[in-house]
Amino acid sequence: DRGSVQNLPKSYDVEYLMPVSLGTPAQQLNLDLDTGSSDFWVFSTLLKESMINGQTLYDPNTSTTSDKMEGYTWKITYGDESYSSGDVYIDTVTIGDLTVSTQAVEAAKVVSEEFTADSDNDGLVGLGFGIINTVQPYKQKTFFEKAMPGLDSPVFTADLKAGAPGRYNFGYIDDDAYLGNITYVPVDSSDGFWRWVSPGFQVGSTGSFNSTRIHGIADTGTTLLLLPDGVCEAFYSQIASAEYEPSQGGYTFECDDSTVPDFYFGTDNGQMIRIPGSYMSYSKTDTSSQRCFGGMQSDSGVGFTIWGDVALKAAFVVFDQGNEQLGWAEK
Numbered sequence: 464d465r466g467s468v469q470n471l472p473k474s475y476d477v478e479y480l481m482p483v484s485l486g487t488p489a490q491q492l493n494l495d496l497d498t499g500s501s502d503f504w505v506f507s508t509l510l511k512e513s514m515i516n517g518q519t520l521y522d523p524n525t526s527t528t529s530d531k532m533e534g535y536t537w538k539i540t541y542g543d544e545s546y547s548s549g550d551v552y553i554d555t556v557t558i559g560d561l562t563v564s565t566q567a568v569e570a571a572k573v574v575s576e577e578f579t580a581d582s583d584n585d586g587l588v589g590l591g592f593g594i595i596n597t598v599q600p601y602k603q604k605t606f607f608e609k610a611m612p613g614l615d616s617p618v619f620t621a622d623l624k625a626g627a628p629g630r631y632n633f634g635y636i637d638d639d640a641y642l643g644n645i646t647y648v649p650v651d652s653s654d655g656f657w658r659w660v661s662p663g664f665q666v667g668s669t670g671s672f673n674s675t676r677i678h679g680i681a682d683t684g685t686t687l688l689l690l691p692d693g694v695c696e697a698f699y700s701q702i703a704s705a706e707y708e709p710s711q712g713g714y715t716f717e718c719d720d721s722t723v724p725d726f727y728f729g730t731d732n733g734q735m736i737r738i739p740g741s742y743m744s745y746s747k748t749d750t751s752s753q754r755c756f757g758g759m760q761s762d763s764g765v766g767f768t769i770w771g772d773v774a775l776k777a778a779f780v781v782f783d784q785g786n787e788q789l790g791w792a793e794k
């Protein structure tokens with residue numbers, strides 16, 4: 464079996480949403496595929512009005528295939544302090560023609576203001592590893608873990624693009640979606656994330672390669688590229704107008720600064736992925752100024768190095784759960 468679904472970036476590529484069908488008759492919601500968490504949760508009719516702001520709601524009571532998991536609850540808090548919680552239903556879920564008939568759908572009763580404010584986002588499909596699923600009294604499998612046994616190959620792939628629709632595929636690798644070879648690196652899933660080690664980085668096409676092992680996670684649900692301070696300093700030292708502005712929340716530079724270099728990160732045996740300098744200028748720090756917030760920021764506040772969308776949209780990425788490895792290719 465296999466599946467394929469288009470993903471759509473929101474403005475500034477802050478997040479990527481995909482259509483998902485839940486229940487019978489199908490209720491279509493736009494969800495955020497998040498490899499940095501492992502709960503499948505949705506905005507639902509169980510929410511108080513004050514927590515809803517335009518989102519599409521899953522209504523378990525109108526689905527003829529939903530079954531409430533009596534006594535089961537969930538509560539998740541994300542690295543940015545946002546949170547959500549609620550009850551659990553079993554129902555059928557289809558993503559890109561791939562159906563899981565008994566998915567644990569976590570119906571939200573409470574969401575934090577960050578989720579309420581994001582009116583396009585109807586919930587998350589966590590595709591980390593199931594060991595960090597928050598459902599009590601017994602944790603539940605992710606959508607991918609439920610689908611995996613029936614797939615042609617135990618993989619899903621992420622093809623995120625800058626300011627354009629991309630695609631998530633399940634169960635197969637589309638050889639037309641990337642250039643050259645896919646380099647595979649081992650994954651340590653013990654803390655539930657897609658955690659891997661990059662051998663190093665290079666700033667600019669003429670820069671030298673810095674051999675320094677960078678332990679980090681591949682997280683489709685994080686917008687930015689959060690790297691160790693030393694790497695950030697090496698990168699921003701090459702940008703004439705770059706400043707570290709704690710008041711703005713990190714590194715900024717003049718949006719029209721022509722000295723912004725490309726950033727390369729190593730995957731394995733000499734292969735590197737090139738992130739174009741253009742991916743590194745984010746939203747304007749405020750309407751008046753001409754300064755942009757950097758797409759690469761320090762990981763020191765988060766406590767994790769995170770290869771977020773800024774890095775992922777430069778590559779074709781294979782999340783190979785069957786072999787616990789990540790595949791990286793240029794595109």
Ligand SMILES: O=C([C@@H]1CCCNC1)N1CCCCC1
Nearest residue numbers: 497499500541542684685767
């Ligand atoms: O909460 C998160 C992220 C938030 C953005 C969406 N993906 C999950 N974590 C990943 C980094 C370590 C801490 C947990």
